[in-house]
Amino acid sequence: MANLQVKDLVKSYDGKNKVLKDISFTVENGELVSILGPSGCGKTTTLRIIAGLISATEGQILVDQKDISKVPVYKRNFGMVFQSYALFPHMTVFNNVAFGLKMKKISKKDIKQKVDEILEITGLSQLASRYPKELSGGQQQRVSLARALVVHPQLLFMDEPLSNLDAKLRIKMRGEIRDLQKKLNMTVLFVTHDQKECFAISDKVLIMKDGRIEQYDTPENIFHHPSSEYVARFIGYENFINVDHILDDHTVESKDLLFITDESTNQAKTLTIRPENIQINSSDNSSQNLIDGIITSSEYLGQSFKYRVKTSLGNFIVEESRKAMRSSEDKVQLYLPSKHLHPLSR
Template identity: 85%
Template sequence: MANLEVKDLAKSYNGKTKVLKDISFSVKNGDLVSILGPSGCGKTTTLRIIAGLIPATDGQVLVDGEDVGKVPVYKRNFGMVFQSYALFPHMTVFNNVAFGLKMKKMSKSDIQKRVDQILKITGLSKLASRYPKELSGGQQQRVSLARALVVNPQLLLMDEPLSNLDAKLRIKMRSEIRELQQKLKMTVLFVTHDQRECFAISDKVLIMKDGKIDQYDTPENIFHHPSSEYVARFIGYDNFINVDEIINDRQIKSKDLVFLTDENNIQAKVLTIRPENILINSEENPSNNLIDGTITSLEYLGQSFKYKVSTSLGYFTVEESRKSMRSSGDKVQLYLPSKHLHPLSR
């Protein structure tokens, strides 16, 4: 497997508006990096340029330091898995997986050995003589993965590979992919628009917005330190407080309320906090970061309750695990602990 480096990539289709701008990032050998972003932000375009399926308008793709811009797609030793598994319907599982090796004119006995090995790794040995239509969605997805892996790719590119699976199977397959990736020490670029999915399996996450990178970091850092309101909203921060005045680097004012933060807020435009980090009627008797409000609606989430609370700063969403449910109309006091209140500068 290899290191991937993408430098200043730009793309416009038919010379029109730019769908990719200044895309630069690198993926370390053996890492799984997810590209996360809403529909139309340019995820597939980025992946297709790296694969060599479409040309970039500008920029470079380097594999182990070498520019692959002029290397045609069939000579780039990359594995690809797409949303539609694109299996050959008239070929058995074995032949689907063997296809890439036959194209490389590998000997029959070597093909047999290599395919057997990959079918074993992907748990498909018993299904080798079946046809795609005789397989479940998850099994087809695995064949598609096996076919990508069989050529021993330097880099594995996956474009929403799990989107055709139901929720339960998706979760199972994503851990299988992660396990396999770690076992084989693969370098993987994985496109998804599912936040939980990418946080669960990635070494790093690249968040895209309108053809640009908004944040590229580890899941932990993104989760605790989103770089913008866009990223924060995308990963489940529901509450935003406008900064009207910066009092000092740990204190801001919104309307007539003062909030303390643990992080430096000197450039803050908004503060944000996750629904599960807000406390209702806290028994700690805090003296700051409090807002009075009224519960206006509630939702049962199984493990917890979700409340919408109306306050002088607008609505807050609060998630609370508690045996008994609060009621609509209840007067409550919200406590926003300073350690969970993150300043955002954009």
């Protein structure tokens, strides 16, 4: 395990177009940090530069305060797990996992001990003599994880390792990865485009947009205090209110309606609220943060209903847990509690 510092990373593949623009962040010892962002925003490029698989156009990578830019890849003790498992089809599970150690000229006895230990930890002991084609997708991904872990890497990099698994297995495997990471106290950088996945397992989340860092914080802080409309949309905020005037530090006006927020409205351009935090026909006796509307469509989500509500400020998406569905054309009043209404400055 180690501490990782990324400083002022810039990358251009063609000498003109910058796909990474000034990426800087730190991952502390024993932390699991996820890089989250849509396809093409530069996640894989960032990870590959840090792992040493491609070079940066500008910038520095420090591991435990030492610049590793000039250290050849084979001398860096890093582990990598990819989306494709990249197992050797003609080798057993044991030999796939042992491969990296054999390259290091370690004695046969030590190899067997180290491989057995990792197979035990990753729950693969019973499958040691099988070939990859005799394994399920989840088991194959576990082998590729075991192969990365067997060298006791200083840093572990994972690039969308769960994307080829079905939804249920993905949830199980992400829990296993988190447990292992904590048990072995590893520093891990994990790339994903799945918001739920990375919020579930990360100490911190780095959200990228077009080659830049949009926000880097704990999942809780990002969830409750998104730094921009881009981040808010990415993590499930669906309602945005344009701010026309800032009246005081906690009050804004939008089309003659007043909204109070718990957070400071200093510099607010928009307000945002999640669908599940809006109340329909609330019994709270609030005289503020109310908007009249009419339901224009509804959707059954199993545990709840989702409504589109037309108002003078545009359409709102509201999710409500309730036994019976409200009908379309119903006149409703929306209540936006001040503690759930977040001001955004960009």
